[in-house]
Amino acid sequence: MKVIILMTSGPRTPWRCAAPFYIAALLAANEAEVEMFFNMDGTNLLRKGVAERIVPGEPNCLSTNGKKLKTVYDFMKDAKQAGVRFLSCKQAVDSLGLTKEDLIPELDDIVPASEFAIRALEYDKVLIF
Incomplete structure (x- = not known):
């Protein structure tokens, strides 16, 4: 099964940022081919240093066992x-004034927005966050 996840949530909505990655990892662990396509505020998660500062909940929250919660970067x-692939929308990267050097090393590619449309038609499932 092929799944593409459109990630538009970002630093402005931190409570929405962890679940898409968790779901993507679960799908990939269950033999799905998964790509995440970052657009709009989701593109900001790809900036170096941004996702490391976002905890999906209140700042400095502890889990029920007293350990520090994972960051979005985790x-x-x-x-x-x-095995999830990360793709970013070229138009979003350009509109934010970013270059490849500004982005995390985990990013696989920067592609035109049309690539999402093509994949959305070809893949078995499309999830949007």
Whole structure:
């Protein structure tokens, strides 16, 4: 099964940022081919240093066992380790004035927005966050 996840949530909606990566990792662990396409505010998660500062909940929250909660970047690394590919919208990167050097090394490619449309038609499932 092929799944593409459109990630428009970003630093402005931190409570929405962890679940897409968790779901992507679960899908990949269950033999799905998964790509995440970052657009709009989701593109900001790809900026170096941004996702490391976002905890999906209140700042300085602790889990029920007293351990520090994972950052969004931790969830991103889990997804990458499971085999999820990260793609960013070229138009979003350009509109934010970013270059490849500004973005995390986990990013696989920067592609035109049309690539999402093509994949959305070809893939089995499309999830939007």
